[in-house]
Amino acid sequence: MAVVNCAIQLNIPDTVDLKTPTTLSQLCTTLKCDPSFLYRIMRFLTHRNIFKQISAASDPLYAHTPLSRLLIKNHEESMAPFVVMESSPVMVGAWHNLSGRVVVNGTPPFVKTHGMDLWGYGEGNREHSDVFNEAMACDARRTVRAMVEECKETLEDITSVVDVGGGNGTCMRLLRKACPWITCINFDTPHVVPNNSHSQPQDGLQHVGGDMFVAVPKADAAFLMWVLHDWGDEECIQILKTCKEAIPHKNGRVIIAEAVIEEEGFNSKADKLKDVGLMLDMVMMAHTNIGKERTLKEWEYLITQAGFSTFTLKNINSLKSIIIAFP
Known part of the structure; x- marks a missing residue:
């Protein structure tokens, strides 16, 4: 790298x-x-x-x-910002403390290295926060395109979506362009969302700052991409519960874009990417306090515990799969 x-x-x-x-x-x-x-x-x-x-x-x-x-900076499918982010001294430094996480009662590597977690560091270091958000945005461009092309039926009967943990709004701008009938809300912590404006839409979006553990803006669907893998089971269940409260009981849904780790065998598209999924699991161990990649059984546990009645899984042309949970 x-x-x-x-x-x-x-x-x-x-x-x-x-x-x-x-x-x-x-x-x-x-x-x-x-x-x-x-x-x-x-x-x-x-x-x-x-x-x-x-x-x-x-x-x-x-x-x-x-x-x-994929490394051309101005290419529409560029992954250069992701490489730049993961190669930065801020992120690389945490890897040198990985062993301290594995021991009993160990300290998260990022905290050991920087004295605070990734989110606290980003809040106090705007330059790193911008690098991180652009890395997430470049991945979002690929994922949203694949989701719209391969799961469009999931979006056809809804009129509003809130992107929970949406960063700089890239996902919702792409979704708005592909599905202009959908009202798109970009929701993240106040220091991340552009201008933190509740009242002035930008690029057709409404940007809202807040805390996803407390409440999520109302919409027909809540969208979570690479958010839940940053957290442990209890935190994920709480986030899913607040998302469930934000959507209508009838026809509402929570759309989750995350990797699904195959437990065994090599018989699907996801198996071909298992090595990448396992690598990302190591990234979660190094860069988050309690995050991890999950198997389908582990995703089912979270969704059930959060009170959803059922869910479906759709593999798309991406490392991530689309999990749709219904109230």
Whole structure:
């Protein structure tokens, strides 16, 4: 990840042409890099299919691959902000204290490293909060697109959605564009939501600041993407209960976009991504106090304990699945 982050910092993905292969010398001239060092970086990346080397001549030619395209900063499916966030000193530092979490009565690694949890750190450090929110936004672009394309029937009979923990509002802007009949509310802590405005819609959205453990704005559906995996079971049940209170008993729903860890076997789309899901579980251990990725049985437990009568699961073209809980 550090080498991929290096490539993003140097602006290599944006410099390699999408149509015509780019030579090493062209990269060095444009980026003002040392040829011998840049060649070694590119050799490492091409070996892992992040870029493709076209020619083995004295001045190698490089082209994009599907993986390297994801690192272009201005690409609509860019994952560069996510890599930048996870590679930042703030996040990397916590990994060095992972063992302190595993021992009995251990301290969460992020707290051990920074003296406070991730959310408290973000509230006091605007720069990191912006990096974090942009990382979540770039993932949201991919997930919302897949959800709208593959689960549109879930959205057709509702007129309002509240995104609980919606960050800078990317999810709801995308949903509003795809489903213009839906009124979209972006809900997060006051220091996160844009302008913390209750009364002045922006980009067709209403931005509301508040506490999801206490109350959630009323809507036909509550949407939670990569929120519940940050918390333990008791906290998740409380969040789901406040969401349940915010939706109508008839035709209301809570839409959850989260990874579902396969318990065993290799017989589904989710199994192919099990390695990524397990990696994310380690991220939760390092960066949150009590968060974790969950199996389907564990999701069923949370939904049942929160008082929902039933739920459905839909796999989409994403690491995350869509879980729809009904009152």
